[in-house]
Amino acid sequence: MAYISLPVVTVQRDFNDVVRDVDEGVVPVDTFWVSCYKSGESSVHAKVDVELDEVDRNLLRFRSKEGDVDFVKSDSVSGYSIACRSLDIPPTAVVLPIQEYNDSERTNPLRPQRITAFDVSPDTTRFATGHLDGSVVIYPSASTSIQQVNTSKCKLVSKAHVSNVSSLTFFPSSRVLLSTGADFSLSILSSEFPESWSESSSGLGTRVNPVRVLRAHTRGVTSACILGLGRNIISSSLDKTLRLWDVPTGDVIHTLEASAPILCTSNGPRTPTPPDGEDTPLAETQDEREMPEVAHTLTYTGLQSGSFEVFDLGTRISIYKSPSAVGGSPINAISILPAQHLLATGAGDGVVTLYDVRSLSSPLTSFRRNDAGINDLDFSPGSTNSECGLAIATTDGLPYVASIIPEGPGVSTELIGVDCDPVQSVRVRNKSEIWSASDDAIVRRYIL
Incomplete structure (x- = not known):
């Protein structure tokens, strides 16, 4: 039988360290990479900036330099999700080991x-x-x-x-x-x-x-x-x-x-x-x-x-x-x-x-x-x-x-x-x- 092709979403392994450095004020802004793949289609690679909100210094802002990718802090246990509109990838949880x-x-x-x-x-x-x-x-x-x-x-x-x-x-x-x-x-x-x-x-x-x-x-x-x-x-x-x-x-x-x-x-x-x-x-x-x-x-x-x-x-x-x-x-x-x-x-x-x-x-x-x-x-x-x-x-x-x-x-x-x-x-x-x-x-x- 024919098989369904599922996408791959991956993120820089130490992205959580990047987020932590910004959250703790070690650096004002930093960047990590995200990649999305789907068989038969062009892959999508993006850099995501993370910085503190200018008003609420307890709030982190994530901004993708490429508009296709959305990196979001979620309320789930995993904490983060990634979506890619051009590859029709819905929000997908990314989980680091505890x-x-x-x-x-x-x-x-x-x-x-x-x-x-x-x-x-x-x-x-x-x-x-x-x-x-x-x-x-x-x-x-x-x-x-x-x-x-x-x-x-x-x-x-x-x-x-x-x-x-x-x-x-x-x-x-x-x-x-x-x-x-x-x-x-x-x-x-x-x-x-x-x-x-x-x-x-x-x-x-x-x-x-x-x-x-x-x-x-x-x-x-x-x-x-x-x-x-x-x-x-x-x-x-x-x-x-x-x-x-x-x-x-x-x-x-x-x-x-x-x-x-x-x-x-x-x-x-x-x-x-x-x-x-x-x-x-x-x-x-x-x-x-x-x-x-x-x-x-x-x-x-x-x-x-x-x-x-x-x-x-x-x-x-x-x-x-x-x-x-x-x-x-x-x-x-x-x-x-x-x-x-x-x-x-x-x-x-x-x-x-x-x-x-x-x-x-x-x-x-x-x-x-x-x-x-x-x-x-x-x-x-x-x-x-x-x-x-x-x-x-x-x-x-x-x-x-x-x-x-x-x-x-x-x-x-x-x-x-x-x-x-x-x-x-x-x-x-x-x-x-x-x-x-x-x-x-x-x-x-x-x-x-």
């Missing part, structure tokens, strides 16, 4: 140890990063009043894999972490912090070893999902398999075969009527190591071939496989929002496609901003069931939130702060928090 987590051991600008995997615990008290060398680092999150957080000393460090860490997922307790790697294995790590960080004062962190390593895949493991409280997990691999694991014993309970190497997964509840319209009874024999939730779970997989495939863990079969998009760009990211019956896929050519899981054969819509690949997706539920957004991490370093319902697709929020580095991961927590991790090895926390 926190940046910087581990000086890993963010050397000359040789940053880029983040290849990332997750935030369900209770947001900690987050974890994975790296190309197979290391996993777990950090405590800080009070939101701290903007620049140096995390070099307070951390748990594990050499969980011998090569690239491909995914990280916290268990529901927030005290245990699951990692997957290109070394064909999965590792389970404790994320309990020590009572004192004195032993990590050297900056190397407190060393921890995996409490369990799971091996059975014959190629790199790409992702994993935790079922229920975590006795069972499901993993995917470039060996074209999904494997259901019993965590206490480390055994594989079942293996399901996909039609192509699997790059990403997302779990959702079993639908009353499968996408193909034919209901298959549950498997007659249930392994005693399977928790009850396994039988009621569907696993949605993004494939290297450009298709996605749906597996019913209760019947242990594939129940739907989508056609490949033109060009067969791989599906790098997949996310489901069960409450809204929504599925989103993100492809290597930048196309995001939305589906109703009750009718997967007819996509709801497709959109993209440019040809920058999609690295990660996470739904951002609104305050009501009639609202929904989608946080999107891209290879061009321009992450954003797309509005989905009630209006959409459109760009509701631009996430500012990354300097052209690919954003590898994005996570939504507590509805209004968005966390991201990028190749500059910095973790950013936004509040919408």
Whole structure:
């Protein structure tokens, strides 16, 4: 299907410093730049002057030197919005991170140890990063009043894999972490912090070893999902398999075969009527190591071939496989929002496609901003069931939130702060928090 072209709005990364200098009287007037893009049309670039009002010295005035662009201080939480009349771009919120987590051991600008995997615990008290060398680092999150957080000393460090860490997922307790790697294995790590960080004062962190390593895949493991409280997990691999694991014993309970190497997964509840319209009874024999939730779970997989495939863990079969998009760009990211019956896929050519899981054969819509690949997706539920957004991490370093319902697709929020580095991961927590991790090895926390 044809896709909708969405615009890009970006602003000078340190524009807030420019605004602050004028507001505090450091300089009487200063300037920052704004750029707007839309596929197939000429880009618009503008310089925006900021100065104090001549009468009300507590009021800031923003004036664009090019008339097409409007930069406005708004009443929203984000504080600012940008519109461009010539490109027909409506007011779009621009949001700076409220926190940046910087581990000086890993963010050397000359040789940053880029983040290849990332997750935030369900209770947001900690987050974890994975790296190309197979290391996993777990950090405590800080009070939101701290903007620049140096995390070099307070951390748990594990050499969980011998090569690239491909995914990280916290268990529901927030005290245990699951990692997957290109070394064909999965590792389970404790994320309990020590009572004192004195032993990590050297900056190397407190060393921890995996409490369990799971091996059975014959190629790199790409992702994993935790079922229920975590006795069972499901993993995917470039060996074209999904494997259901019993965590206490480390055994594989079942293996399901996909039609192509699997790059990403997302779990959702079993639908009353499968996408193909034919209901298959549950498997007659249930392994005693399977928790009850396994039988009621569907696993949605993004494939290297450009298709996605749906597996019913209760019947242990594939129940739907989508056609490949033109060009067969791989599906790098997949996310489901069960409450809204929504599925989103993100492809290597930048196309995001939305589906109703009750009718997967007819996509709801497709959109993209440019040809920058999609690295990660996470739904951002609104305050009501009639609202929904989608946080999107891209290879061009321009992450954003797309509005989905009630209006959409459109760009509701631009996430500012990354300097052209690919954003590898994005996570939504507590509805209004968005966390991201990028190749500059910095973790950013936004509040919408």
